[in-house]
Ligand SMILES: O=C(O)CCC(=O)C(=O)O
């Protein structure tokens with residue numbers, strides 16, 4: 264959840280995939296899809312996300328092109344989709360309302376998650392979630408032998424206390 268309060272300045276323009284700054288992905292490879300769900304009105308005044316269209320195919324020189332930014336103006340319930348390479352940033356809030364957005368980013372299963380879901384959503388909480396949601400937040404295998412627990416147990420079995428045979432490939 265991202266709350267931009269009245270008077271907050273604009274967030275610097277950036278690419279979300281910069282969180283993986285130890286590795287330069289090939290320019291034509293997308294590893295992340297980001298979503299920003301509006302929970303309140305996203306307007307220029309409240310700080311609607313600024314996006315540089317087409318910047319996923321451009322060099323970092325485009326970071327200087329603030330003038331090209333368009334605003335993701337949205338009513339509550341709308342969603343903005345943008346790739347991890349797309350240059351964007353939260354807007355300044357010049358209104359007297361809080362701008363609230365739900366920001367969920369989806370990455371390839373073999374990348375470490377930006378937010379540590381195993382601490383944010385510990386097993387006792389994860390156990391209460393539907394299986395597709397648990398898988399989505401990382402309580403699954405990211406590849407045939409990536410993310411297992413102790414003696415090659417599947418994370419789902421650890422949560423459920425079951426012992427299904429590990430089927431590699433999920
Ligand atoms: O709040 C926003 O509009 C954008 C936030 C964002 O891009 C981020 O935190 O990575």
Ligand SMILES: [Fe+2]
Nearest residue numbers: 278279351352
């Ligand atoms: Fe971002």
